[in-house]
Amino acid sequence: MLKILVPKIVDAEARRQEVVHAVFRIIASDGLERASLREVADEAGLAVGSVRHYFASSDELLVFSFGVVVDRIVGRLESAMAAVEGEGSGSPEQHAAILSLLGQLLPLDEELAVDACVWMAFRNAARIKPVLAPEAERSHRAVAAVVGRLVMILNKESTGGQDADGQQALVNEAERLLATMDGLCMHALLHPEWMTARMCSDVLTAHLRSMESAAAPV
Amino acid sequence: MLKILVPKIVDAEARRQEVVHAVFRIIASDGLERASLREVADEAGLAVGSVRHYFASSDELLVFSFGVVVDRIVGRLESAMAAVEGEGSGSPEQHAAILSLLGQLLPLDEELAVDACVWMAFRNAARIKPVLAPEAERSHRAVAAVVGRLVMILNKESTGGQDADGQQALVNEAERLLATMDGLCMHALLHPEWMTARMCSDVLTAHLRSMESAAAPV
DNA sequence: GTATTTTTAGCACGAACGTGCTTCTACGCT
DNA sequence: AGCGTAGAAGCACGTTCGTGCTAAAAATAC
Numbered sequence: 001m002l003k004i005l006v007p008k009i010v011d012a013e014a015r016r017q018e019v020v021h022a023v024f025r026i027i028a029s030d031g032l033e034r035a036s037l038r039e040v041a042d043e044a045g046l047a048v049g050s051v052r053h054y055f056a057s058s059d060e061l062l063v064f065s066f067g068v069v070v071d072r073i074v075g076r077l078e079s080a081m082a083a084v085e086g087e088g089s090g091s092p093e094q095h096a097a098i099l100s101l102l103g104q105l106l107p108l109d110e111e112l113a114v115d116a117c118v119w120m121a122f123r124n125a126a127r128i129k130p131v132l133a134p135e136a137e138r139s140h141r142a143v144a145a146v147v148g149r150l151v152m153i154l155n156k157e158s159t160g161g162q163d164a165d166g167q168q169a170l171v172n173e174a175e176r177l178l179a180t181m182d183g184l185c186m187h188a189l190l191h192p193e194w195m196t197a198r199m200c201s202d203v204l205t206a207h208l209r210s211m212e213s214a215a216a217p218v
Numbered sequence: 219m220l221k222i223l224v225p226k227i228v229d230a231e232a233r234r235q236e237v238v239h240a241v242f243r244i245i246a247s248d249g250l251e252r253a254s255l256r257e258v259a260d261e262a263g264l265a266v267g268s269v270r271h272y273f274a275s276s277d278e279l280l281v282f283s284f285g286v287v288v289d290r291i292v293g294r295l296e297s298a299m300a301a302v303e304g305e306g307s308g309s310p311e312q313h314a315a316i317l318s319l320l321g322q323l324l325p326l327d328e329e330l331a332v333d334a335c336v337w338m339a340f341r342n343a344a345r346i347k348p349v350l351a352p353e354a355e356r357s358h359r360a361v362a363a364v365v366g367r368l369v370m371i372l373n374k375e376s377t378g379g380q381d382a383d384g385q386q387a388l389v390n391e392a393e394r395l396l397a398t399m400d401g402l403c404m405h406a407l408l409h410p411e412w413m414t415a416r417m418c419s420d421v422l423t424a425h426l427r428s429m430e431s432a433a434a435p436v
Numbered sequence: 437g438t439a440t441t442t443t444t445a446g447c448a449c450g451a452a453c454g455t456g457c458t459t460c461t462a463c464g465c466t
Numbered sequence: 467a468g469c470g471t472a473g474a475a476g477c478a479c480g481t482t483c484g485t486g487c488t489a490a491a492a493a494t495a496c
Contacts, residue, residue, distance in 0.1 A: 180397050256484095
């Protein structure tokens, strides 16, 4: 009854992570709709019953996987945000750190591509499947918070943000940056041969430059 | 054998359109994965065999529906583009026409929302289903062409676009606008309570203003 | 009228899905 | 040793899906 199975629990958690990564691989290569229990079990080298031993239902597996990818993305963003705030305000190093932070949201390498693809798939699915809605909202809030802080940093030295109109302008800029990032991510996933990592970087730097030049003459 | 059944063809085409609109309604409310033959037949008030009489297979129905929504969107964009080019370059009327054109890509009313939702669903599905890829590429080319012309119009009076660097800058600006539009559309579909039509319009005008101010000091 | 073709409807099959349930193995604890 | 639980695997049921096929019904041609 009262069994302290610490190594057992660790093993179980590791197995869950293995299954979750099988889900990621399937979503990245064949899409979310192919992430069935049988496909996931095959990809993980297990039987359906074994997967169901760790996840009571298909929904629970998907929600848990969604949470894992959200944690990964948010974790990267927050450590990158620490790097941004560690640099001098307005310095070239901070500029590079900001670029690096936003790059975490784009499929610039294999690992980022898997996360971005899985994240996109779950967010889109959350429109239909209510069980995914809480995680989708959590990820949206977290990313929006980071981007909001970024916009405040970028517009710190300029006039604005004092009155209500300035606040609204900052919210608009944050939403605009957020939309551009998601659109860029989407294009990079849907047209990888055209929207290369270089193209993403160029568009991103252009956007940051336009934000800076637009912030000055308010 | 040699039967001239002009009204019959019209009727058949009308039926196909009815079925396609049933597909649209299902995708908008329940997602693309629920757009099965049985669901579509139910929504259209027909039997599965009847739907299959007009569309040989499920794939053919989906590809045809994709083409219809692409035609709708591209048609709206091109007529809006004619309105833009009919106005004086740089005039407030042209500015309004440009805003109206880009608004055609956003779910600002019920009809636009259905089209945008269906378009997004098919484009995302095209990453996995190769049969949808040609239509996805066609829509991408058409929209990119319109947005590219728009960027050229917006930067006509400014310096740039002469040398190779200027051309690349224009391409970057076009891709940036395209990404922002898709991201806005996506946010409006996923978070309609937050990304309202008013919010979309504000972000869009902010983006156009930033493009104008960024174009001048090249 | 009859004959032909389009239209509509339905059946049946195999495949894939989630899920409740049972079985077998192996290890930890008393 | 004996027991109990977690882990792993599999079976069976009902549902949904696409699709090949057949059959009634309606419209049109002769």
